């Protein structure tokens with residue numbers, strides 16, 4: 001039977017290696033927008049209207065502040081790659097955390113009965129003299 005702890009550690013090493021390889025990234029969500037202008041007789045006011053666009057807008061929240069910026073069409077491919085890299089980063093980090101928790105649970109099961117018992121009070125132990 002394979003050692004589950006060893007398998008977890010192997011996967012964590014793979015995750016670390018992949019994280020080290022990640023290219024440029026940024027958080028966010030791309031949305032498309034179509035606009036209507038103020039020019040009389042413009043195609044955007046025809047029937048049916050042919051609005052201007054698409055314009056690409058990048059929205060993201062960082063440190064509790066939301067940001068929004070327009071993305072130039074020529075930068076779209078690069079931005080999309082950065083968003084993909086960011087999603088990969090989050091997925092890898094989540095997987096790592098999940099594995100770490102699993103490893104802790106496995107460790108606890110294999111520990112001696114002594115270390116399973118919890119301290120009855122929250123009073124911090126005094127340092128040994």
Ligand SMILES: [Zn+2]
Pocket residue numbers: 036037038039042043044045052
């Ligand atoms: Zn127009």
